Amino acid sequence: MNVIKFGGTSVANAQNISSCISIIKQKSEKESVIVIVSALGGVTDLLLTAAINASEKTETYKEIMQEVETRHLETVKELIPVAGQSSVLSHVKRELNRLETLLDGCFLLGELSERTKDLILSFGEALSSYIITEALKAQGEDTALADSRELIQTNNRFGKAAVNFAVTNKLIFDYIEETEHRVTVMPGFIAKSADGHTTTLGRGGSDYTAAIVAAALEVNTLEIYTDVSGIFTANPKMVKLAEPIPHITFEEAMELSHFGAKVLYAPTIQPILNKDITLYIKNTFEPDAPGSAISKMPEVKSDNPIRGISNIDDITLITVEGPGMVGVSGFSKRLFDVIGKENINVIFITQASSEHSICLGILEAEGKKAEAAINAEFSYEMEQRKIYPAVLENGMSIIAVVGENMKNHQGLSGRMFSSLGKNNINIRAIAQGASERNISAVIDKKDVKKALNTLHETFFEDATVQLNLYVMGVGNVGKKFIEQIQAQAKYLKKNLKMNVRIAGMANSRTMYFDEDGIDLKKWQELLPQGEKSDFKGFISKIKELNLRNSIFVDNTANHDVAATYAQYLKSSIGVVTCNKVACSSEYENYKLLKNLSRQYNAPFLFETNVGAGLPIIDTLKNLVASGDRVKKIQAVLSGSLNFIFNNFNEDNPFDEVVQQAMAEGYTEPDPKIDLSGIDVKRKLVILIRESGYKMEIDDIKTKSFLPDECMATTNNADFIQSLKDNKDYFDNLYNQAKAQYCKLKVVASFKKNKASVSLQMIPADHPFYNLEGKDNIVLFYTDRYADQPLLIKGAGAGADVTASGIFADVIRIGNR
Structure with missing residues (x-):
């Protein structure tokens, strides 16, 4: 005997239902099959909206009703051959007319009781199961429709009825014992109370129906088909590198489903938990994919103690605090009693060890109701200022890291919170049970996607x-x-x-x-x-x-x-x-x-501010961090100026060399920034500050070698022209240096809190003399490098080396 269930996406339309039928036919070739089906995808939500609108006397419920009718009738026409459509369409229309009468009644009365709501919502599964049964019959399958309301008995708690298992198990067993049909189709989600009223098993109740049937018949396996290939390590719609979990325990699956893993409805597991029934989550559209197996003792082939990461959105965090809570017995009981009376599900609980405050996480839709109930219950204590009014924080989400073996691995919570902290994800509250099967935290809803991806990267992505x-x-x-x-x-x-x-x-x-x-x-x-x-x-x-x-x-x-x-x-x-x-x-x-x-x-890296790709700033940081102290700096910090003065001679006029430097990308877009010494001043002040000294750029003395008329230009064309006009001036500078067997270099200096930038004639015995091309050079004189300075030398300009320096900074961040 096979028990299989198809979710709403699997039966969303005729094409998807055809995929389900293929699976059913394949299964029925080997043994009899019980098929539990959900309503057509999205129909339950449509029915609920229509019912609410009708009760609020909003006539848009009629438009929704028309959409529901159109979807079902079109599905029949696509699945059932024309010759067999008449009776099926007639039945579907009669049921839709009953549904419309109920909605009209809600509209006239202006109310919607929980009992009426359950009856309205039941039409989704009742119609889909009937249509699928008739489609199977039309393809020659020996199929019968069993109404779940005749087989599953509950109490009168409408909306989330409790099952009477003693009665239900016998009804299911007796029915299956008597039926001779190869395939039995049942609607999920719906049941009936002892006094004959239609009830529902809660949202996701179709999974629950399947588990009830599987447990009653004590089958070996239960297969739930959905639109994904199993339970994933995280929501695959938000985490693209999420992967199916091949094997998982019931307890882990319950934790993940409780914390929002929508592929599985948490109560599903309860009926089969003690029956040693293996639950498979499989993909309707990839039926041969292995999916996920949930069992008591799964075959786990991973050293990773984390099985999955999940989340619940639209959470309200309610904080109750006050000095009157400390050491007062019975306070927590009163708090949870009042929440329970309002039928509000508490998803998350944490309490300060001082007993000064308790935080509760509930669904956002129930926040105001909970706030009013708590404030009413503790109104006397609030008047006495022993307890403060409940504080609500909306727009929250809960993220949870789940794993059966987490308790045997140290440092997991540290890794979790460290990775979240590095990405500026603020944690509002934390809860961890003594079993250490999950660690959950409340965060801002806007950070959920980043949090899930961060944690998935931390625990599942091979340290990438x-x-x-x-x-x-x-x-x-x-x-x-x-x-x-x-x-x-x-x-x-x-x-x-x-x-x-x-x-x-x-x-x-x-x-x-x-x-x-x-x-x-x-x-x-x-x-x-x-x-x-x-x-x-x-x-x-x-x-x-x-x-x-x-x-x-x-x-x-x-x-x-x-x-x-x-x-x-x-x-x-x-x-x-x-x-x-x-x-x-x-x-x-x-x-x-x-x-x-x-x-x-947040890393702030600017290695390329000085020396392009040269490790000047990084080296300086390491010196300072290790306790050394910089006493003096001498440097040629402009690769562009060095390139210009190295290539400037009798055969290469100054203006042409500047234009060449511009064309090769060695200068700033405005070359005057380099030639005026501003660029060198900026680099020097950065080195001084990184050395631990306070200095403003205006404190650096600069003696410009450019004539005033060059400095007065406002665009590059005029600037180049002014350099041409002052050819004799620049030739004279070159000739003076040559006469003294020197080379021209723009030198940056710092010593005893004094700094300067100037064009200097460098003699042949100086380290700067043989500086070639666009190279930079820096001499650091420190406590440790007092006699022989620490020297850093290399290419200090150009798009390639600058880009590589930026790239290196990015890699530094990645290696943190």
């Missing part, structure tokens, strides 16, 4: 970290950065267990987002298709997507972009930047950004 990047600026550096990510994606996944995706990008005109990751082969086609670029809109969209491990990457030199860093950090979004504006701005702003980074656990 997903980084979601949002790239501002796709010019020379930005393009190279994207190319490098694309080229290294496979390497990072395989060797560093890091999945780096770009979820958003922007230039000065448009911005484009894809929460599944932008296809980097097509980004140049996709970006122009995005919406109008806007700094505020960019960060708003990032917050809206709310993806885990989010990192904002600034490849611009824009002041306005730099001004947004604080907003990112406050939202626990990491910032990686080659833009020197923020860290060289007012000292207080620099300190603010550093403090925000620590406060919100």
Whole structure:
């Protein structure tokens, strides 16, 4: 004997029902089959809405009724051959007319009792089971329809009736003993009270019906067919890397279903729990997929103690607190009694060890009712200020990590809360039973998707970290950065267990987002298709997507972009930047950004601010962190200026070398930033601050080598022209240096809280003399490196090396 059940999505329409019929026919070839079916997908919700609307005298119930009628009649016409349709359509229409009469009655009376509601809702399963029975008959299957109301007896608790198992088990057993049909179809969800009234078993009750039948007949297995291939490690609609759980215990399945795993209705397990019946969750549309097996002693082939992660949305957190609760016996009993009297289900409980407060998690729809009941019960204590009025927090969700063997593994709760904290997911309340089968936490509903993905990554994804990047600026550096990510994606996944995706990008005109990751082969086609670029809109969209491990990457030199860093950090979004504006701005702003980074656990990395891809800032940080103290800095910090002065000679005029540096991407978009010394000052002040000293950029003395008329220009064309006009001046600088066997270098210096930037003639015996091409060089004189300075030297300009430095900062975050 096979007992199988098909859910609402499996019988949503004629096409889906045909898939169910194929499974039933295959099963019935080997042995007799009992089939429990839900209402057509979505019909129960439609019936409930229609009933409520009718009772509120809203005539839209008639439109809903028309939709329900159309769906059932069309399903009949698609499933049943024309020759056999007449009687089936007549029966369905008669039932729909009865339903319409009930709804009209609700409309006229302006009320909807629980008993009437159950009767109205019963039509969904009654109609679907009748239609499926007739469809099976039409295909030659020996099929009978058994009305569950004649086989399952309950009390009169309408909406969620309790089953009388002694009577029910005998009714089911006797019916099956007497029937000779190969296939028996039964409606799920519905039953009948001892005094003959239609009752329902609660939402998801069709699963419960199947379990009741399986337990009564003591079959070996029960198969529940749905639209997914089993119970997943997390909701696959929210966590794309979620996988089916092959084997799971009844207790684990109950925990997951209690905390929102909608593939299984929690009470389903109760009738079969002690009967040693294995429950299979399978996919109607992939019937050969193994699905999930739920049993007492499952075959578990994983060392992972976590079996799944689940969530319940639309939760209200009610907090009751006050000094009058401490040490007062019976308080908790009174609280739960009043909640119980209102028929409110408590999903989550936690109490402070001081007994000063109790938190309850209930469905949001019942929040106001619970609040009124609690305040009424404890009104006297509230007047005495012994207890404060109940506090409601709406818009919450509960997330739960579930596993039978969690109690035997140390540090699981630490990993859970650490991973959530790193992603700025605030936890409002925590509960963990002594059995340690689950750890549950209340969080803001908007953070659920990020929380589920974060926890799934932590416990199930082979230690792979997903980084979601949002790239501002796709010019020379930005393009190279994207190319490098694309080229290294496979390497990072395989060797560093890091999945780096770009979820958003922007230039000065448009911005484009894809929460599944932008296809980097097509980004140049996709970006122009995005919406109008806007700094505020960019960060708003990032917050809206709310993806885990989010990192904002600034490849611009824009002041306005730099001004947004604080907003990112406050939202626990990491910032990686080659833009020197923020860290060289007012000292207080620099300190603010550093403090925000620590406060919100959001990385703020800017290695490329000095030396492009050279590890200058990182080395400096390690020196300071290890207790060394910087006493003096000497550096050539501008790769572009070094390139210019290395290539400037009798044969290469100064203006032409500057234009070459611009063309090769060695300078800022405005070359005057480099040539005026502003860029070097910014780099120097950043090094000074990272060394632990307080300094403003205006405190750095600068002696510009540019004539005043060059500095007065307002655009690049005029600037280049002014360099041409002052050819004699620049030639004279070169000739003076050559005459003294020196080379021209723009040198940044710091010593004893004094700093300067100036063009200097470097003699042949100086470390700076042989600095080639676009190289940078930094000499750190410290307590430990007093006689021989720590020297860092290498390419300090260019889109490739700058992009690689940004990429390195991203990888640093991934390795945290």
